[in-house]
Amino acid sequence: MGTVWLIIAVAVAGVAAGAAAGLALGHATRDAQGNGITSGSTLERDGLIPVLAALSSTVVLLDDDGEVLRASAAAYTYNLVRDDEVCEPQVAQMVERVRSSGQAEEAEITVARGRLPGAGNFHLQVRVAGIGRGRVLVLIEDRTAARRVEEMRRDFVVNASHELKTPVGAISLLAETVRENADDPTLVVDYAARMNRESHRLELLVGDIIELSRLQDGDALVEPEDVSLDDVVVDALDRVRVEAEAKEVALVAGGAENLHVLGDASLLVTAVSNLLDNAIRYSDPRTRVSVGLSVDAHDPELVRIAVVDQGIGIPKQAQERVFERFYRVDKARSRATGGTGLGLSIVKHVAADHGGTVELWSAPGRGSTFTLVLPRHRTEADRPGPDPEAVQAVASGAAGASFAAIAAISDEPARGKEQS
16 A cells, blocks of 8 residues: 555656746635635646546645645545645644655544544544655545444444344244144234234344444545435424324424534434434323424534433433443333334434534433534525524423423533433
């Protein structure tokens, strides 16, 4: 791999060295996005643009003053470049060492996806080399997916095999019993129903495993799209509406409107619907499950999607483990409700893939609040959030309890700590 990097660096250096020596260096004029080069720039005259465009790696090209001449869009996604400068300290230090020594450097670095603790990391292979005339080329390869697969491979196969073995074994035993008692219609009907339940459980488990595998293979922030959280909530509610009606659980939605994030809409719908599904499963009939959107009370650049239930709650000692794969607080109740133990793990992965995190407040007998916290994406269509007086007016109306909880979502974890 090192040889390939060296060949690329030498090729780029050769192009730069072959340019006319009399051309003035000058600073390239940037386009509206800040990472393109206009016609007549020194990079265009030197013939570097076609070479940089041909590279599959993420590229950052710096001039002799350390200013960014050209940067791939992914360099901004990886939080390496901001305001035409390298803002990641590890890369900046590599650049300085290369300028001082003249020797190329290569290293694997880990950078945070966002400012939130627990938001996940990018794992990047970075190569830095001087290419003449004071310029420095930074090449980046994203190793996040490979690292993620390696980390999960060690324990996932064992856990998945164990979980799959349970329903498969149950179906086998039930089938054997039915075969031996084929002349007993009552037993056959009973055991056939049990086989159907185990088959459904197996189907859900396989579906969740496939969903987790899809999360491992992709990355929501490599080619993100603008996602309306209003649409996410509507789609997620549609997915669980039949289950809620069957259990006589009321679904309530509210909070701020017109909030957006960057990422993958289908993954976010999956995460929110998993939280809603979990809330419905562990709620008693004729209770309420609420989902609300809000801007973080302490940071307007963060948005919060909270799912509040009036269910059985989660003991404090179990709250640290509920996001682990296949972990169940109450295994007997999970079997009764059909849970696979993967839903919250998927939620955690989706949050991390979007540079966010997931928070939990819960108390036994008082319900739970799961909150996705994500970086906000502002659009031209952004409108101011609801007036506080309007929110209070709604909270005092017929839907008081639900919307009061939604309006105060950002404070729920803190209040929960005080009450517990």
